């Protein structure tokens with residue numbers, strides 16, 4: 001039983017941006033359930049984080065078939081979070097999921113064939129106990145499947161009402177342009193691209209952002225905090241409850257090198273001068289592009305979500321701040 005009462009002021013401070021040319025607005029900050037929402041994690045903590053997020057105007061929750069661990073369990077837990085807390089607000093929520101990475105045994109449990117994409121979507125809907133998702137993604141480029149087939153599967157998901165919008169993740173500029181053209185030829189507007197982007201990973205500046213603008217697509221960037229490195233949490237050693245020690249699969253303690261820490265310290269100094277936490281500055285820095293619709297954060301505690309949302313208080317950068325950040329990264 002839930003006694004959750006959503007904060008009446010939840011839309012007072014969040015900013016919303018249109019995803020490309022579409023009518024759909026996303027919150028400038030979205031919450032991803034890749035880490036800390038699996039079967040191995042505390043459901044109560046996951047519930048608290050989703051409630052905090054929603055109370056702050058975060059209407060968008062991002063999942064994938066394989067989020068956990070174990071794979072699938074983040075979607076199952078999200079069903080519980082909906083049941084306990086968020087179900088009354090379904091029409092205020094944008095829920096996404098994806099398929100493409102390893103999910104079940106055999107040749108159909110991964111990649112982006114029509115068979116895999118549509119079977120996986122049905123599984124995700126069952127796990128989340130939803131009739132439809134708001135955004136369905138091809139999670140990865142699949143060089144073994146014709147792009148027409150993958151886009152045809154996305155189109156079908158929309159036609160049968162199992163997805164409202166579709167997107168792609170981690171496609172190159174050329175792949176994105178082709179995907180958008182194929183979808184349009186089928187009468188479907190491509191909504192959004194989900195690439196990696198942060199002060200540490202700037203590849204999307206080399207062509208993807210302009211390709212998205214041309215295609216009229218939005219952009220929601222994942223790992224904008226470089227999995228936690230672009231925060232102050234690693235400045236005095238590696239905390240026991242951090243991703244680098246707790247999970248250690250995607251972010252390893254050995255990734256946090258002295259060279260990286262020296263850049264993090266310098267970036268932290270700029271953030272302090274701006275009156276922000278480093279996490280807030282790192283998010284504002286991603287949001288400076290007009291093509292970036294939303295920054296897709298992860299969190300292990302509710303207080304981190306509150307800290308992140310407060311980036312909205314200071315989104316603009318002076319030329320000299322941007323220059324200093326570039327200089328630190330080039331050094």
Ligand code: NDP
Nearest residue numbers: 032033034222223224225226227228231242243297298300
């Ligand atoms: P981030 O770069 O935002 O890293 C999140 C981590 O940063 C948290 O788990 C926490 O680390 C730390 N953190 C967050 N806020 C703060 C804060 N204010 N102060 C200090 N530390 C903070 O994003 P993720 O890498 O988690 O990715 C976000 C989402 O993007 C995923 O959940 C998923 O939805 C999506 N994604 C998509 C991919 C794709 O292929 N399409 C790939 C990867 C992610 P700690 O846990 O150590 O406390």
